[in-house]
Amino acid sequence: MGDLSRRIDPATPPPPPATVPVRRPVDAFVRLLGWGWVLVRHDALAPREITPLLPIWVRWIAHLLHAFAGREGRDGRPGQRLGKAFEHLGPVAIKLGQVLATRADIFGVEFARDLGRLKDALEPFPVDQARREIERSLGRPVEALFADFGPSVAAASLAQAHPATLADGRKVAVKVLRPGVERRVAQGLDSMRLAARLAVKFVAPARRLEPSAFVETIARALQLELDMRLEAAAASELKDIMDKARADGGCRMTAPAVVWDGVGKRVLTLEWAPGVAMTDPAAVEQPGLDRNALADHVVQAFLTQALDYGTFHADLHEGNLFCHAPAELTAIDFGIVGRLGPSERRYLAEILWGFLSRDYDRIARVHFEAGYVPPEHAVETFAQALRAVGEPVIGKQASQVSMGRLLGQLFEITALFDMHLRPELILLQKTMVSVEGVARRLNPDHDLWAASQPVVERWIRRELGPQAQIRDAIEELRATLKALSRLAQNPPEPATVVVREVRTPAWVGFGVALAVATAGAALVLSLWPAIV
Structure with a gap:
C-alpha cells in the first residue's frame, strides 16, 4: 500500500492535565497508610502464595507483613482476599480490580474469576433507599414513571441497576448512584494524587509513567461518571455510532435506547438490554452462540468506534456487556x-x-512523528527493538504467548527509549487491555491481530489509500481557490503602482488552472471505483 506514514503530520504533544492540589494532604496521607494496612490485613500486599517467588532480600519483608495479617487474610485465595480488600477501599480501588479481572492470561484464570465479582456483584444498598434517590433526582414519585420497580439485579462500584416497567409496558433498567459515592470518590482521588506526587519524588523509574497525569485522566473520567445526565448523553451518542457502524457492516455491538423521562443527575433509565450478562457463566452456554465470532466482534466493535468515529466505550469489561446468539x-x-x-x-x-x-x-517512524519517542534516539534502533517484541508474537495462538513476559519486555523497551505515558491515550490503552481480556476469556486461543485486520485495513484504505489522496488533494485545491477568491476581492494595497500595459491578472490564470485541476481530480475520484 506504499509508504503511507509520510502523510502523517508531526504531532504536538497535548499539554498534560492540570495538576489538582491535594485538598487535605494530612488526611490523604493517613488514608494511604490505611489502604496499605487494609492490604496487609487481607494478606494482599505480598501474598504468602508468591513469597517463595520473591527475591531473597524481599522475602523477610513479606514474612514480616504476613505476621500482621488478620483473620480476613488467612482464609481464601489471593484473588478473593484482594477483591475483599478493594471492596473495602472503595470505588477507585474497585475500578482497578475490574481491569485486573479481565486479564486471566496475565494473572491466571482463578485469580481473575475471584476478582470478577467486583464488576457487578457487590453488596447492593436497600431498594427503599434507591427509590428515595430516584424521587429526589427526578422530582416525582417512582410510581409516576414506573408501573413496577424491582430490587437490584447488579451492583457495581458507583451505582446499581434495578429492573422496572414503564407505563407503556416497556421493560427498562434503572441505574441509581450509591448514596455518598461522590465523597468516597473524592477521598480516593485525593489519596491517589498524593501517592502520585510521592512516586514522582522518590521513585525515579515511575516518573516516565507520568503518574500525576494518569491520576488526573482517571479522575476526570470518574467525575463525569458521577453525573447520570452526562452518561445518558454518552449512551445516546454511542448508540448512534454503533447503529451507523452496524449499518455499514463494521460493528456487531449495539446499545439500549435512553428513556429521557427517567434521567436525572443521580438516575439513568435505559431500555432493557437483550441477551445474558457476560459475567453469568450461562452466557457462553447459550444455544447457537459462536464464542469465536463473539470474541472477534468485541475487538472489532471497539476498533471501529475508536478508528472510524474517534469515540469509544472506554469501560468494556464483562460486567458491561450482554450477548446472545449467534454473536x-x-x-x-x-x-x-x-x-x-x-x-x-x-x-x-x-x-x-x-x-x-x-x-x-513504519511503526518506528510513526512513533517518532507522533512524538512518542524523543528525537535523540535512532529510528532504526527503535525499529530493531520493536522487531524483537513483535516477531515472537505475530502468528502465535494466544495460549502460546505469555502476556506477562510480553508486557515486561515492552516496559523495558519503553524505558530504554525514554518513552513517557501519554495522557490522551490512557483510556485507549486501558480499554484495549480490557477488550483483549474479554476476547481471551471467550476464546483462550483468540488471535487479536487477525480480528483487528479487517477493521484496520478498511480504515487504512479509506483514509490513506489512493481515493483518500485524491480526496485530500481536492479539499486542498478548494481551500486554495477560496483563499485566492478572497484575495481577489480584497487585494493588498501596493506601495507604488506603475501601469505599463493592461494584462489579465496572474491570479485569474492560476485560479482557472486550479479549477481545471479540481474538476479533473473530481472526475478521477468518481471513476476510481471502476478503475480499481
Whole structure:
C-alpha cells in the first residue's frame, strides 16, 4: 500500500492535565497508610502464595507483613482476599480490580474469576433507599414513571441497576448512584494524587509513567461518571455510532435506547438490554452462540468506534456487556467515554497496520512523528527493538504467548527509549487491555491481530489509500481557490503602482488552472471505483 506514514503530520504533544492540589494532604496521607494496612490485613500486599517467588532480600519483608495479617487474610485465595480488600477501599480501588479481572492470561484464570465479582456483584444498598434517590433526582414519585420497580439485579462500584416497567409496558433498567459515592470518590482521588506526587519524588523509574497525569485522566473520567445526565448523553451518542457502524457492516455491538423521562443527575433509565450478562457463566452456554465470532466482534466493535468515529466505550469489561446468539453484543454503562482526535486515530491505525504487515520501520517512524519517542534516539534502533517484541508474537495462538513476559519486555523497551505515558491515550490503552481480556476469556486461543485486520485495513484504505489522496488533494485545491477568491476581492494595497500595459491578472490564470485541476481530480475520484 506504499509508504503511507509520510502523510502523517508531526504531532504536538497535548499539554498534560492540570495538576489538582491535594485538598487535605494530612488526611490523604493517613488514608494511604490505611489502604496499605487494609492490604496487609487481607494478606494482599505480598501474598504468602508468591513469597517463595520473591527475591531473597524481599522475602523477610513479606514474612514480616504476613505476621500482621488478620483473620480476613488467612482464609481464601489471593484473588478473593484482594477483591475483599478493594471492596473495602472503595470505588477507585474497585475500578482497578475490574481491569485486573479481565486479564486471566496475565494473572491466571482463578485469580481473575475471584476478582470478577467486583464488576457487578457487590453488596447492593436497600431498594427503599434507591427509590428515595430516584424521587429526589427526578422530582416525582417512582410510581409516576414506573408501573413496577424491582430490587437490584447488579451492583457495581458507583451505582446499581434495578429492573422496572414503564407505563407503556416497556421493560427498562434503572441505574441509581450509591448514596455518598461522590465523597468516597473524592477521598480516593485525593489519596491517589498524593501517592502520585510521592512516586514522582522518590521513585525515579515511575516518573516516565507520568503518574500525576494518569491520576488526573482517571479522575476526570470518574467525575463525569458521577453525573447520570452526562452518561445518558454518552449512551445516546454511542448508540448512534454503533447503529451507523452496524449499518455499514463494521460493528456487531449495539446499545439500549435512553428513556429521557427517567434521567436525572443521580438516575439513568435505559431500555432493557437483550441477551445474558457476560459475567453469568450461562452466557457462553447459550444455544447457537459462536464464542469465536463473539470474541472477534468485541475487538472489532471497539476498533471501529475508536478508528472510524474517534469515540469509544472506554469501560468494556464483562460486567458491561450482554450477548446472545449467534454473536450479538449489547453494551451498557457509558460513564467512561474515550475520544481520539484525527492524529491519534491515524497513529493508532498506522501502528496496528505496521504490526499486521510486520513493517517495523513504519511503526518506528510513526512513533517518532507522533512524538512518542524523543528525537535523540535512532529510528532504526527503535525499529530493531520493536522487531524483537513483535516477531515472537505475530502468528502465535494466544495460549502460546505469555502476556506477562510480553508486557515486561515492552516496559523495558519503553524505558530504554525514554518513552513517557501519554495522557490522551490512557483510556485507549486501558480499554484495549480490557477488550483483549474479554476476547481471551471467550476464546483462550483468540488471535487479536487477525480480528483487528479487517477493521484496520478498511480504515487504512479509506483514509490513506489512493481515493483518500485524491480526496485530500481536492479539499486542498478548494481551500486554495477560496483563499485566492478572497484575495481577489480584497487585494493588498501596493506601495507604488506603475501601469505599463493592461494584462489579465496572474491570479485569474492560476485560479482557472486550479479549477481545471479540481474538476479533473473530481472526475478521477468518481471513476476510481471502476478503475480499481
